[in-house]
Amino acid sequence: MVKNFFFQLGKYALMLRQVFKKPENPAIYLRQIMVEIQNIGVDSVGIVAFISIFMGAVLAIQMAFNIDTPLIPVYTIGYVTRQSVILEFSPTIISLILAGKVGSRVASELGTMRVTEQIDAIEIIGINPATYLIFPKIIAAIIFNPILILMSMFVAVLGGWLAGILTGLVPSSEYVYGIKAFFEAYDIFYAIIKTIVFAFLIVTISAFHGFYTKGGALEVGDSSTKAVVQSSIAIIVFNLVLTQLLLS
Amino acid sequence: MIEAKNVYKAFGDHQVLKGVSASFDTGKCNLIIGQSGSGKTVLMKCLVGLFEIDKGQVWYDDRAFSKMSFDEMKVIRQEIGMLFQGGALFDSMTVEENVMFPLAMFTNQTNEENLERANECLSRVNLENVNKLLPSELSGGMKKRVAIARAIAMNPKYLFCDEPNSGLDPYTANVIDNLISEITHEFNMTTVINTHDMNSVIEIGDKINYIHEGKLWWEGDKDSILKSDNKELNDFVFATELTRRLK
DSSP: OHHHHHHHHHHHHHHHHHHTSOOSOHHHHHHHHHHHIIIIIGGGHHHHHHHHHHHHHHHHHHHHHHOOSTTSOTTHHHHHHHHHIIIIIIIIIHHHHHHHHHHHHHHHHHHHHHHTTHHHHHHHHTOOHHHHHHHHHHHHHHHHHHHHHHHHHHHHHHHHHHHHHHHTSSOHHHHHHHHHTTOOHHHHHHHHHHHHHHHHHHHHHHHHHHHTOOSSHHHHHHHHHHHHHHHHHHHHHHHHHHHHHHHO | OEEEEEEEEEETTEEEEEEEEEEEOTTSEEEEEOOTTSSHHHHHHHHTTSSOOSEEEEEETTEEGGGSOHHHHHHHHTTEEEEOTTOOOOTTSOHHHHHHHHHHHHOOOOHHHHHHHHHHHHHHTTOOSOTTOOGGGSOHHHHHHHHHHHHHTTOOSEEEEESTTTTSOHHHHHHHHHHHHHHHHHHTOEEEEEEOOHHHHHHHOSEEEEEETTEEEEEEOTTGGGTOOOHHHHHHHTOSHHHHHHO
16 A cells, blocks of 8 residues: 555656646646636535525524633634634635546546547647646646635635624624634645645646546546545645644 | 667557568658557557557658657657547647647748638548537548648658558558558658458558558558458458458
């Protein structure tokens, strides 16, 4: 098992070396990046906004129920909601959601292209298939995932505010004061760094499984499952590593 | 001319090619025939570099292809067109985008010039008014013809066809065979075709290589194949009632 892990890790590194080779025609790659921004990023806006608004609302309500003492000011609910959302919920939980959505899409797309010989056809034309197929996806995710996460932060904080008002647990003025209190811009920087690393992991791990799929439809499904599971595990592990590196 | 010299290829413990030496002549339809599992597709993928060979050499005219790096191979690959068994058209692209793809990638032509060339290739394979269709909207025969159009778009010197008429009705299969043969002679290409369709052998087999148990067992042409006394070849060629009656 350990031997296989290092074998796969080596294969993954070799794939990355292929991915970052000089593109044959930069104009075509630029167009591909735009296509992937649409496929990977813009198409995820809806699900990210939906999850974020409920995530923020639940966080605010839970805080309100748990901070049921006059010793802690009410604005703490807004403050804690904002901090939880910025530091952890948006970058990590939304990245895990994207690992499911984007990861399975990338792995199944490349896996299907592999088993239907489309990747061989690209190679025969004289194009490096790893660069052509994977590089634009990486760039698209690295550009657009931070935008998604920033949007998620805003929507989640908004969700918390709405929940507070609608349930009557937090007055609007207290919540707004809380979300502005003790703000550190570095927290956003930390979240963006995490998001970029997670975006890279999601796309490259999923692409790795799709690109090296062997067999037929069943194996494409297997690749898709492995892509989601392994990119989720990588996110969890790198979350700890990056937190230690950036916040300690 | 393409030459395979003493080519070996194994997958794990399974030795598929056991020292195949064969040559494929310019301006001819060179057929590779053999039973399923004999190593035809593996040989073809070794010839185009999709599989790395374990031992031996592959030469394209005076260029040692098998010794080249991935980047060096890319130059020769721009001279290769390949028709895959299932067509291997890009699902997300329309017919014209599929044919224009290599042109857009490797030429400095304008989009209009690329489109003109794509239309020329599509009309050469007798396909018109299908430019905006997606591969999923095409029949099996049309997919193969679009794949041929894509393969010839860059005026290749070498054309590879992996079972070009598998899954097609006899009439369409014949149309595809004749199309490949015409294109080969018209553009003086070196064409290598993998097939186990005896009709193709009789119709377009300018040169035939019979692969058996991972080795080149027999070579000849469409006239000599029917007169051969090679037992294994005869078992393969005359396996059906139709070919036995033909004999």
